[in-house]
Amino acid sequence: MMRRWLPYLLIALWGIAALIGPWFNEPANLIDLEKILQPPSLSGLLGYDDLGRPILMRLVAGAQTSFLVAVGVVGLSAIIGTAIGLLAGYQGGWLDLLLMRVIDIFLAFPGILLAIALAGVMGPGIDNLIIALSAVGWVGYARLTRGQVLSLKTRDHVTAAVALGSSQWTILTRHLLPLLLAPLIVEATFGMAGMVIAEAGLSFLGLGIQPPYASWGSMIRDGAGYMLMAPHMVLAPGVTIMLLVLSLNLLGDRLRDYLDNRLD
Amino acid sequence: MGAFLISRLLSALIVIIGVVCLVFMLIHLVPGDPVDVMLGESAIPADREALRSSLGLDRPITVQLTDFLKGVAVLDLGDSLHTRQPVSELLASHIPATLELALAALIVTLLTAIPLGILAAVNRGGMGDWGAMGFSMLGLSIPNFWLGPLLILCFSLWLGWTPVSGREDFSSLILPAVTLGTGFAAILARMVRSSLLEVLGEDYVRTARAKGLDETRVIWRHAMRNAWLPVITLLGLQLGALLGGAVVTEVVFDWPGIGSLMIESIQKRDYPVVQGCVLFISLAYVLVNTLTDILYGLIDPRIRSGGTA
Numbered sequence: 001m002m003r004r005w006l007p008y009l010l011i012a013l014w015g016i017a018a019l020i021g022p023w024f025n026e027p028a029n030l031i032d033l034e035k036i037l038q039p040p041s042l043s044g045l046l047g048y049d050d051l052g053r054p055i056l057m058r059l060v061a062g063a064q065t066s067f068l069v070a071v072g073v074v075g076l077s078a079i080i081g082t083a084i085g086l087l088a089g090y091q092g093g094w095l096d097l098l099l100m101r102v103i104d105i106f107l108a109f110p111g112i113l114l115a116i117a118l119a120g121v122m123g124p125g126i127d128n129l130i131i132a133l134s135a136v137g138w139v140g141y142a143r144l145t146r147g148q149v150l151s152l153k154t155r156d157h158v159t160a161a162v163a164l165g166s167s168q169w170t171i172l173t174r175h176l177l178p179l180l181l182a183p184l185i186v187e188a189t190f191g192m193a194g195m196v197i198a199e200a201g202l203s204f205l206g207l208g209i210q211p212p213y214a215s216w217g218s219m220i221r222d223g224a225g226y227m228l229m230a231p232h233m234v235l236a237p238g239v240t241i242m243l244l245v246l247s248l249n250l251l252g253d254r255l256r257d258y259l260d261n262r263l264d
Numbered sequence: 265m266g267a268f269l270i271s272r273l274l275s276a277l278i279v280i281i282g283v284v285c286l287v288f289m290l291i292h293l294v295p296g297d298p299v300d301v302m303l304g305e306s307a308i309p310a311d312r313e314a315l316r317s318s319l320g321l322d323r324p325i326t327v328q329l330t331d332f333l334k335g336v337a338v339l340d341l342g343d344s345l346h347t348r349q350p351v352s353e354l355l356a357s358h359i360p361a362t363l364e365l366a367l368a369a370l371i372v373t374l375l376t377a378i379p380l381g382i383l384a385a386v387n388r389g390g391m392g393d394w395g396a397m398g399f400s401m402l403g404l405s406i407p408n409f410w411l412g413p414l415l416i417l418c419f420s421l422w423l424g425w426t427p428v429s430g431r432e433d434f435s436s437l438i439l440p441a442v443t444l445g446t447g448f449a450a451i452l453a454r455m456v457r458s459s460l461l462e463v464l465g466e467d468y469v470r471t472a473r474a475k476g477l478d479e480t481r482v483i484w485r486h487a488m489r490n491a492w493l494p495v496i497t498l499l500g501l502q503l504g505a506l507l508g509g510a511v512v513t514e515v516v517f518d519w520p521g522i523g524s525l526m527i528e529s530i531q532k533r534d535y536p537v538v539q540g541c542v543l544f545i546s547l548a549y550v551l552v553n554t555l556t557d558i559l560y561g562l563i564d565p566r567i568r569s570g571g572t573a
Binding site for chain 1: 550
């Protein structure tokens with residue numbers, strides 16, 4: 001029972017932490033020189049970092065960053081990517097050819113390399129981070145949507161809608177989009193997991209949100225220098241990221257199985 | 265076969281030109297005036313003009329783009345703003361380390377993913393499957409900027425078996441390779457499993473079993489032969505992605521490769537070098553993918569005749 005509900009619980013906790021995060025910014029950034037590198041104890045549950053800031057508070061404050069980036073990037077990429085994929089798949093012809101070439105070019109950048117370069121050139125900050133990751137993220141949704149549309153547009157109900165004289169907008173949004181939602185939701189769930197890692201990774205490289213604000217990635221980077229004295233500085237944010245990503249991936253797996261069954 | 269080869273090479277060429285254009289545009293994404301960002305607001309006008317003209321920013325953008333394309337064609341990527349060294353020289357001195365790391369990580373990936381995938385497929389639904397897929401899920405979820413420090417803590421600091429960072433002897437390669445390889449092994453193991461499961465359901469495998477071959481022979485000589493195809497495609501994609509994913513791992517271990525060079529140059533606002541790094545990694549990626557595509561076509565005739573899209 002526990003194993004079944006734990007992922008949902010962790011994802012819910014992440015959302016709640018992100019919502020209440022703003023109230024934790026101040027205590028999370030509170031420097032207390034007497035508590036520097038103190039290990040976890042009853043009074044400070046997860047211990048303190050190299051500036052004596054409470055790590056539990058910083059985890060909660062950092063949830064804001066990761067949630068905002070994950071939701072922002074996945075939302076933005078999904079909207080842009082789906083729109084482009086719908087258009088390319090339904091219109092076909094030269095527009096499809098052109099858009100597919102553009103997609104190929106974006107796919108030629110492995111992993112988050114392009115996002116690192118974009119964030120690096122545009123300068124740090126959460127807005128630039130979201131732009132950089134979305135610039136890379138839309139491609140996956142566009143490809144997925146286009147592929148689905150290609151097979152869906154020959155279905156009878158679409159032909160019927162065309163025969164009835166429905167506008168292209170109606171066909172795309174009323175007759176095609178609802179059928180795409182299932183695979184898109186699955187993709188978006190895995191996308192959230194990917195973006196949690198990407199945000200933390202870029203922050204680890206110093207390209208994300210800037211100090212003193214907390215990000216799980218920059219917490220790991222700060223802690224890496226004190227690993228022998230204060231391993232809790234690296235362990236706490238790392239375990240948090242891993243459990244959250246694991247939960248999101250499990251949720252994605254379950255959604256895929258569930259939605260697949262229904263579609264069949 | 266000729267037509268297949270030409271269409272593959274042609275589409276690779278189009279992608280390469282697109283990639284070069286996109287990389288060219290990077291420097292124009294610098295907010296405000298790139299010269300200000302690089303020199304600081306307090307620089308004297310003469311210096312600013314000198315930098316502007318050395319970067320070619322004072323010319324029309326179309327001229328800049330054609331110059332950039334011409335430069336790339338003859339491997340002239342400009343000079344570093346900091347050391348004045350040609351970017352191509354800087355890249356050349358960092359490429360071996362990155363290739364070494366990527367290859368080592370690929371070996372780690374293969375050595376873990378293939379046994380795990382086979383183990384999972386053969387014991388479908390059993391303990392082996394559960395364990396292997398659990399490991400794969402864990403590997404997918406563990407970010408390498410955390411796995412790296414964790415491995416350093418265990419094997420370098422506590423046990424003292426390997427160096428903490430840098431690139432000296434063979435032992436310094438182990439932890440970075442394991443860090444980089446784990447995530448990819450997780451993906452590949454799933455692929456091996458599903459690919460093998462599909463093949464194991466085929467009639468010829470049943471025939472092989474029915475005529476009394478032992479299971480090892482059935483798996484390796486009969487089933488795996490056909491299961492390799494999708495695995496090879498993924499492997500090609502991964503080798504390229506390894507080059508990209510190496511950026512974070514290189515920073516964690518202070519590994520003197522292209523990734524470290526890129527992050528260092530971002531911090532120094534040395535944009536020509538950043539462009540060079542992005543260009544090298546993505547071109548290497550396109551190259552590996554195209555080669556994989558062609559190789560795949562050679563192995564499986566269905567691909568050649570099937571589609572050129």
